[in-house]
Amino acid sequence: MASTLLKIAAVCLLVYCTSAADPIVTLSHGGQLRGVSTTFLDSKVDLFLGVRYAKPPVGKLRFQKTEEAEGWKGVQDAKAPGSICPQIDPAKNTFAGEEDCLFMDITVPGGVQPEAKKPVMVWIHGGGYSMGSGSAYLGVALATTGDIITVSINYRLGVLGFLAIEKGTGNYGLWDQRAALLWVKQNIAQFGGDPDLVTIFGESAGGGSVSAHTIGQHSDGLFKRAIAQSGTAYMMFGQSDNMRYKWEQSIRESTDCDAKLSTHECLGSKTAEEIVTQTKILNFLAPVADGDFFADEVVSKESYGVSDRFDLMLGVNGQEGGLFYSFETALVAQALNKSIFEHGVDMEVVRESLRIKCLTQITPFSPNLCVDWIISTYKIDETDDDRERAARLVTFLGEIFFNEGGVNQLQQHAAGETATYAYYFTEEFKPDPPNPLWSMPDWLKTSADHADEIPFMFGCTLIKKDMEKNDIWKKITEADEFIEQFMNGISEEMSSLSLSMMTMWTNFAKSGNPNVPVALPEGIPTWPEFTTESDNFLEINNNNIQVITTPNKERLLKLGSLRDARKLQRHADQRPASAETQENQNMQKDEL
Template sequence: MAFTLQTITAVCLLVYCTSAADPIVTLSHGGQLRGVSTTFLDSKVDLFLGVRYAKPPVGKLRFKKTEEAEGWKGVEDAKAPGSICPQIDPTTYKFAGEEDCLFMDITVPGGVQPGAKKPVMVWIPGGGFVMGSGKPYIGAALATTGDVITVSINYRLGVLGFLAIEKGTGNYGLWDQRAALLWIKQNIAQFGGDPDLVTIFGESAGGSSVSAHTIGQHSGDLFKRAIVQSGSAYTLFDQSDNMRYKWEQSIRESTNCVVKLSTYECLDSKTAEEIVTQIRILNYIVPVADDDFFADDVVATESYELSKRFDLLTGFNGQEGCLLYLFEVGMMAHAQNKSILEDGVDMELLKAFLHTKCTAHITPLSPELCVHWVISTYKLDETDDDRERAIRLVSFLGEQIFDERGLEKLQQHSLGKTSTYAYYFTQKYTPDPPNPMGTPPDWLKSSADHGDELPFMFGGPLIRESVANNDIWKRLLEADELVQSSLSGLNEDGKPLSLTMMTMWTNFAKSGNPNQPVALPKGTPTWPEFTEDNNQFLELNSNDIQVITTPNKVRLDKLKVLQKARKVQKDADRRPQNAVKKDSDCKKTKDEL
């Protein structure tokens, strides 16, 4: 995922040479940025790449809240992408990135026009909070199609971004995101953007981050609308609650930290590469409840009340669980020398996997009852076909993580005065060329996997066309094999749906309504607001865009039992064991399971 020296040199030779046509913007502190003027297909675009929005989080600023970037005098170039944050490249499994990584990339359609007050869309990338970055080309199709300024950002990841051992620590990656939003608030008008018309959007960990900002205490005046794709802040708290001790123990063991040093002192002596590679075994290093970024009472009550300040567009995909099946079930299957991509899942593997998942991520309170509930609810024991059983398991994995909490957020948000829209993306998509990380087999995948909406929403067919006709975009895209296959892997067949979705997303950024101001293609149904009474989604598919009621609602409602079990477990973990045994809530939850 990192840019090689040869790639950056080649790009610089091609497009980053200074010319009289280069756009220059004066920032709020008086310093100036010089960008690059180019075209995307037939549209003029000004790019500002590698824009520093905060001080480098190095030295004494490692494991600290983000600090505002220092100003400068004169002109600085913003013509080359900044470093990505430290991570393991998922295609090579090697370390990539630098700690000095808090950069953003800005795409301005039509060129810089101070005072133009164009809507601004800020992309927060996903990647499980352990990988990913903003990309300079990622918003070009969206920007030119919808006439909006797009911004993509980097933020600290993994242990460096989210380690929280003591109360009030952690969430550094979220503070980075907030710092980026503050920079945009202060400066985007000089690029032609409207600082009061900012929409934040993201998918997976990016979607959860967007959700986190809607319920956080410190970002409320920095954006107006939110698009949450396959993510929820409260899913994060399910994973991170009571994990601080486990994180600390694992870190001390993996880094051979001596007893007399604190964990932070031990990590201070390590390079970023040592931290990322030595502690890669840790799972679920994610945002935590800290009574700072998040108020304790908001987390304790699992309230979305604060999110009602913002217009919301949110949704999930038809088979979100495919990705989890490949990685979570795949790891256990590999240890047992079984092939889940060829054979599916037998009952022995299924029960072992569910017991581990129930114990680690749902409720150690009674994992056996949890396993029985999942098998019964999803009818996993009512088939002798291991492949069919795998398909049903995929449904559980996706609905339990993404769909259930997404529906809960929708229902609470719809009671407010701001707009609420819900989508269900079901278009089956196979990248061409194939995704280097692998794809689910055809027998397993019948709908959209986790992240499959991205090439449609970001204009994959237009990106593919631009790569064929413009060396600037070709060079930038070639630097990242994973994103290249994802975004440019969508062919012309997907273009109509892609154009429709880009219009919907940018309409929402402009008005809070995906149906206007730009008319949708003829025959596209009006996207209704989601209400507690109608429970209406818009299903997005190349064959038929249609209004539906909440998909799989019966199962999603049943999943509230597991949500309650998680809550009871968290409450139990805060009390002495003898009190837990007497707790009537525990008994009641066991009875429900």
């Protein structure tokens, strides 16, 4: 997760110069916003930064659903991004942000034209629901290339955004996102956007959030299309009532809560910095099935159902598991006084890493059974080569937490009448020089890691080109080594791939079909739909874009059975008195 945020911190920041003709927009409540006009690659762009879309979630509004922002009279400036939401900066391991953080940034190519009715793309950032910000993703290249309006949003994170103590609570970050979508619905026409042509898109936790809005009924009518990149809601729903209780107890212990106070009363008396810093090791809080945002008490693959409410594009990268290997598996190895970046992993590290995963994120039932099944299915114990063992572990981590849930949603959605498209991104991003904080070792990386598609999809090649003629960009890279390394990882030869991806993404936002209305470059095949009869994926890379079918389909179907906690519970309840290996054999005989 630190990997994702460091990429976030480096993605496509935009510096602008003010103009005498600052754009002014009148909002639905009568108040006005004053933005800033600038240019990008000689094209006019209007920016509205730090736009408040909801009341600050402070005081009595902490741990409450989002409330609509109050209006105002006169003109307010929108020339600088608002504060990010409270979080731990992984690069510095220090607290950052403010609770008053519910802001969005809006990019309008060609300048504000209220009658233009341009398509709108709303970006929901990733970061494990615990870190990140919308302001790190100003979509100027995407907006300018596709002639669409981009919106990027902040939302509450970590304990402040996703603490769920009782049923019907939690998911505050999702309610924030819904409030932002409602604001867009009510106001984007004044910027020249079409409120009936909104696409939500996001990566990792942002992709999971996009998927959550396709399930939750409260977001109906607020978007027409959805793009989920490397994340679905299904991948995050592993928290049973028992696990919620354990999280609550851990939070109470971490924050030294008085036994006489409820958890909400205790946390309500603390500052955001105290809450975030004292609970920073408990960073896997995520959306939960609450019976409110989600109508179903239990969210599973069936919760997607058949939907004709929206078009869907969904995809994963070729080596998603590198995120977990480089960060979480490394921490396990460190605790065992071992290193995994030079020689790979031994079975002790494998078992302990998988045990923690099974216990906290897959199923709280029979973690040893879960571990044995994974090791057997992925043949992790059938090699003496620690590097090969690491590669098999990475494959499992990517498939269980990203690929399996994504294929489930694709299959469910394809049964409806609206469009369904799937992609498989395999182009490696290699920063130059390498950054050991968020890079897999070269011997292990064989495909695109988690979040590797972001610099291509956001057009960072174009931003790099603009840097070469604009001194202000050089000042930025000198001030932030991560930005410099990120931009230097983008080669000129990859600019065509970036342009193709931006065209596909914005085409889908315009028409629900990534092939039109703007023609794709020669040599790129027509991207076919994913259907119940033909499980088509478009493999995207710089050398050979081609149509394939679901990668490792049969294994993903087995993983779906592993993720069914109720099925695991049934096996655990029926466990014979013999050793767990017998239980493992019984499990494999069942319909996995």
